[in-house]
Structures are given as structure tokens and as C-alpha cells.
Amino acid sequence: MLIEVINIVLLALLAVTAIAAVRLHDLFAVAMMFGIYSLLAAVMFVLLDAVDVAFTEAAVGMGISTVLMLGTIGLVGRHERASAHRSLLPLAVVVATGVALIYGTLDMPFFGDPDAPVHQHVAPFYISESPSQTGVPNVVTSILASYRGYDTLGELAVIFTAGVGVLGLLGLRRRKRPGKEGPHDDR
Amino acid sequence: MTLTITLIALLVTMAFALIRAIKGPTVYDRILASNALGTKTVLMITVLGFVVGDPELYIDIALMYVLIGFIGTVAVLKVSEFGNLGQPQSHTDPEDP
Amino acid sequence: MSAVLDILSAVLLLVGTLFTLIGGTGLLRLPDVFTRLHGASITDTLGAGAILLGLALAAGWSLLMGKLLALLLIMALLSPSTAHALARAAIHGIRKPWLDEAQK
Numbered sequence: 001m002l003i004e005v006i007n008i009v010l011l012a013l014l015a016v017t018a019i020a021a022v023r024l025h026d027l028f029a030v031a032m033m034f035g036i037y038s039l040l041a042a043v044m045f046v047l048l049d050a051v052d053v054a055f056t057e058a059a060v061g062m063g064i065s066t067v068l069m070l071g072t073i074g075l076v077g078r079h080e081r082a083s084a085h086r087s088l089l090p091l092a093v094v095v096a097t098g099v100a101l102i103y104g105t106l107d108m109p110f111f112g113d114p115d116a117p118v119h120q121h122v123a124p125f126y127i128s129e130s131p132s133q134t135g136v137p138n139v140v141t142s143i144l145a146s147y148r149g150y151d152t153l154g155e156l157a158v159i160f161t162a163g164v165g166v167l168g169l170l171g172l173r174r175r176k177r178p179g180k181e182g183p184h185d186d187r
Numbered sequence: 188m189t190l191t192i193t194l195i196a197l198l199v200t201m202a203f204a205l206i207r208a209i210k211g212p213t214v215y216d217r218i219l220a221s222n223a224l225g226t227k228t229v230l231m232i233t234v235l236g237f238v239v240g241d242p243e244l245y246i247d248i249a250l251m252y253v254l255i256g257f258i259g260t261v262a263v264l265k266v267s268e269f270g271n272l273g274q275p276q277s278h279t280d281p282e283d284p
Numbered sequence: 285m286s287a288v289l290d291i292l293s294a295v296l297l298l299v300g301t302l303f304t305l306i307g308g309t310g311l312l313r314l315p316d317v318f319t320r321l322h323g324a325s326i327t328d329t330l331g332a333g334a335i336l337l338g339l340a341l342a343a344g345w346s347l348l349m350g351k352l353l354a355l356l357l358i359m360a361l362l363s364p365s366t367a368h369a370l371a372r373a374a375i376h377g378i379r380k381p382w383l384d385e386a387q388k
Binding site (some may be wrong): 188189190192193197199200201203205207213214215216218219220222223225227229230233234237238242243246247249250253255257260261276 | 293294297298300301302303305307308310311312317321322324327328331335338339341342343347350351352354355358359362363365366369370371373374377378
């Protein structure tokens with residue numbers, strides 16, 4: 001009961017945050033809103049017992065993406081340019097897609113239904129076999145790091161490349177420019 | 188029972204902080220509100236661990252959140268004070284008060 | 285003994301809850317950044333401190349208690365730093381704290 005109430009309140013706060021992020025025009029404030037959104041989303045993940053996802057959300061959503069967004073704002077300036085065209089057609093497309101997607105969810109099994117196909121297909125095998133096969137107590141970790149080890153290694157390579165690319169875009173070339181040092185706190 | 192009261196109070200405080208973050212008016216209000224919301228989230232995850240009955244799992248997330256939230260806030264403050272993350276460059280966007 | 289600990293833990297939790305609510309209200313209602321900083325700081329120090337202490341008492345002697353106290357220590361170190369950095373950045377950017385009419 002309590003958890004349901006918390007879920008509803010958190011979802012309402014999430015919706016408010018998302019609408020505020022769309023409607024604000026100060027990009028700095030929007031970056032703050034995204035930080036808040038990822039905080040609230042992380043609590044949702046914790047409530048759904050998806051602790052691994054909550055970890056990722058904390059590291060990526062709050063830490064890295066906020067810092068990256070702020071670095072970008074430092075380069076491009078803080079204010080959003082007013083949009084010149086009406087956004088009614090995109091809104092209609094988005095609403096239609098959303099309605100179709102919600103209609104699609106009606107055919108899905110209910111949340112937490114033990115008879116859902118996702119719980120009947122391969123999950124029982126991993127749940128019963130992974131402790132003896134890999135020796136890792138956490139099933140998700142055993143799948144990520146053992147059964148899909150090469151996959152995760154490739155992911156790491158991709159993320160590392162992306163990080164290096166972003167760093168190159170953001171700052172490395174500017175360091176070579178001679179002259180003015182970065183603004184310091186002169187007090 | 189007490190944990191329930193604490194959870195509800197934390198939710199209410201989060202809502203207050205969210206209103207403050209939306210209303211602004213200055214950047215610093217928003218940073219303050221989002222930072223306060225971060226610590227409320229940490230507390231809420233910890234208390235939730237006790238409510239759900241698995242606090243060992245949740246406290247690790249809370250610890251990590253506190254540390255990452257600090258990094259995020261310091262980065263935000265650096266941008267708001269200097270206009271960037273420390274790249275040497277001539278263009279800085281002046282703060283509007 | 286355990287009943288005493290339970291009562292103490294509940295009292296600490298309620299005190300923390302009260303301070304969290306007070307700080308949240310201050311964050312919402314006070315007139316400018318510097319005054320709102322007071323409200324937010326109360327939730328970070330007294331509110332979080334009392335709640336975490338209460339939870340640590342409820343946890344009893346275990347690794348969990350150690351982690352809760354570590355969380356408390358980290359928060360006690362980081363939130364004043366954050367508040368200080370925020371106040372410094374704000375006084376750079378705004379330069380004029382809000383004063384009462386009588387003080388102007």
C-alpha cells in the first residue's frame with residue numbers, strides 16, 4: 001500500500017519535472033531538471049528492485065551526463081533560441097504514437113505476473129544454474145560479467161571510445177590555443 | 188510506523204524542493220533545490236531499505252549516491268561561477284543576476 | 285534494553301523528520317538564496333543526521349550500522365562543503381543578499 005502511494009507520488013513528480021524541463025528556456029535550469037529527473041527515476045528503479053539499473057542511473061544520469069551537459073552549455077551559451085515554427089504537427093505525431101504504444105501495452109502480461117513469457121523462457125535456467133556454473137551470487141551480475149562477458153567487453157570498448165571522442169570535442173583542441181588562461185577565482 | 192511518517196515527510200520535502208527548482212528564480216535556487224533533492228533521495232533510499240526489509244542492499248546505493256551527488260554539485264557550481272568546466276577559452280557567458 | 289533503543293530510534297527518526305519538514309518549508313518559503321540555504325542546510329545536517337542515527341540504532345551492531353555511520357560522516361563532511369561552495373558562487377553571481385526592510 002505504502003509502496004504504491006510512493007510510486008504514484010514519484011511518478012507525478014517525474015511528470016512535473018519532465019514538463020518543467022520542456023517548458024524552461026534557460027538551458028542551465030534544464031540541465032538541473034534532468035539531474036532531478038534522474039534522481040527521481042533512480043528511486044523508482046530502487047522501488048522496482050532493479051538495483052543494478054539504479055547504480056547505472058546514479059553514475060550516468062546524475063554524474064556523467066550532468067557534467068557533460070554543463071560542459072556543452074559552457075561552450076554554446078546558456079539560452080535556448082526561440083523556436084520559429086509551430087509544433088502542433090509533431091505534437092500530434094507524438095500523441096498518436098503514445099496512444100498506439102499504450103494500446104499495445106494492453107496485450108502485455110501484468111507487472112509481476114509469474115506466468116509471463118519472460119519469466120518462463122530462459123529465466124528459470126539462469127536462476128537455477130548460474131550459482132553452480134559461475135559461482136556469482138547475483139544473477140544479473142553473473143549474466144553480465146560471465147555469460148555475456150565478451151559482450152560487456154565490447155560495450156566497454158564502445159563506451160571508452162565515445163568518452164574519448166566527447167573529450168576531444170569538448171576540450172582537448174582548445175588547450176593548444178595560446179594566451180588567455182582559464183578564468184580563476186582571484187579573491 | 189515511524190518509518191512511514193519519515194518516508195511521507197521526505198516525499199513532501201522532495202515535492203517542496205521540486206517546486207523551488209521549477210520556480211527558480213536564480214540559478215543558485217535551482218542548484219540548491221536539486222542538491223537538497225539529492226540528499227533527500229539518499230535518505231529516502233536508506234529508509235526504503237528498512238521499510239522493504241533489505242537495508243544492506245540499499246545502503247550501498249545510498250553511499251554511492253552521496254558521493255556522485257557531490258561531484259555533480261561541484262561541477263554545476265564550477266560552471267555557474269566560471270561559465271565552463273575549466274577549459275581555457277575566451278568566451279564566457281556572463282551570469283544574469 | 286532493546287525497548288529503550290527502539291524508543292530512542294523512533295524519537296530520533298521523528299526529530300529528523302520534523303527538521304526535514306522544517307527545512308523543506310524553509311527552502312520553499314524563504315525570500316532569497318542565502319536564506320533558503322539555511323533551510324536546505326538544516327535538512328542536510330540535523331534532519332539527515334537524526335534520521336541516519338535513528339536508523340543506525342535500529343540496525344544494531346553490524347556492518348549495516350557501520351555503513352550508516354559512514355553515510356552520516358560523508359554527509360556531515362560534504363553538505364557543508366556544498367553549502368559553502370554554493371554560497372560563494374551565489375555571492376559572486378548575485379552580489380546582493382536580501383535584507384529586511386528595516387536593515388536597508
